[in-house]
Amino acid sequence: EKDRVVVRRDGRTTYLASDIAYHADKLDRGYELLIDIWGADHHGYVHRMKGVISALGRDSSCLSVILVQMVSLVRDGVPVAMSTRAGEFTTLRxxxxxxxxxxxxxxxxxxTPDSQLDFDLELAKRQEKENPVYYVQYAHARICSIMREAAERGIKLPSYHEADAGLLQLPEEWExxxxxxxxxxxxxxxxLALEPHRITYFLDSLASDFHSYYNRGWIEPKARVICEDPDLTGARLLLVQAIRQVLGNGLRLLGVSAPEQM
Known part of the structure; x- marks a missing residue:
């Protein structure tokens, strides 16, 4: 790595100067871990910034740089044309x-950050299974609907100590x-791995399993959450309540809403 200019002869600073100031300010404010998210085309700057951290008297391992691949926008199967040279681009806003x-x-x-994403604008607006956020939010809303129905019927939710989890015998319930x-x-x-995509994978899988469980109840009345057996109903209500809590928690951690009705 060759020497880089921080301040030009005429006194004007370079981009590197502002980067140094930014990281120095973070360290001065007591941050022990610095996480930068850069485009993959900036991979050559990683060692440079780690050198800056070392020059500031800190351990360079406190800087973690996540390199993100490009995102392509698609509409109705056709790529949305963008060109930085021509000034044609779509902003995140x-x-x-x-x-x-x-x-x-x-x-x-x-x-994952190192995977290229084809963002389908039309799919993101559809209310269907193929839209991942809708599918997860719909699972949360469905459970809220079940809990409202139970309350309207006057069904009291048992405590975890009172419920008999051994009554949950369906394969879907075990999963x-x-x-x-x-x-x-x-x-x-x-x-720890700085990989939030693990949460979306988990939520997708949990929502899919719940929808399968819910749909079985429409085919087999005995498999419904609210069934004729009050003890089994209580155990199933606690199960879906736990699912709702995890779905809501995961969505909120990602900065996504967890609607109660859809």
Missing amino acids: EVMEEVGVDAARYIFLTR LVKHLVGYPDLLKGAA
């Missing part, structure tokens, strides 16, 4: 205004329980 903040945030987080048990470790791993 414009994307959020068209598809909504929830869809934009969630879909951007469904890919859902397994999902819930793994959530804390999944969350910890995502945070």
Whole structure:
């Protein structure tokens, strides 16, 4: 790495000077971990900024740089033309205004940073299974509807000590329980690895399993959450309440709303 200019002869500063000031300010304010998100075309600057951190008297390992691949916008299967040279591009603000903040945030987080994303603008607005954020939010709203129905029927939700979890014998119920048990470790791993896409993967899978469980109830009345057996109903209500809590928690961590009605 060759020497880089920070201040020009005429006194004007370079981009590197502002980068140095930015990171120095963060360190002066007591931050122990600095996370930068850069485009993949800036990979050559990583060692330079780590050198800056070392020059500031800190351990360069406190700087973590996440390199993100390009995002391509697609509309009705046709790529949206953009050219930086011609000044033709779509801003993130414009994307959020068209598809909504929830869809934009969630879909951007469904890919690892090193994977290129084809963002389908029309799909992001559809209310269907193929739209990942809608599918997860709909699962949360469905459970809220179940809980409202239980309250309207005067069904009292038992405590976890009162409920008999052994009554949950359907394969779908066991799969859902397994999902819930793994959530804390999944969350910890995502945070330590700086990989929020792990949360979207988890929420997609949990929502899919819940929808399958819910749909079975329409085919087999005995498999419905609110059934003729009051003890089984209580156990199932606690199960779906736990699913709702995890779905809501995961969505909120991603900055996405968890609607109660859709």
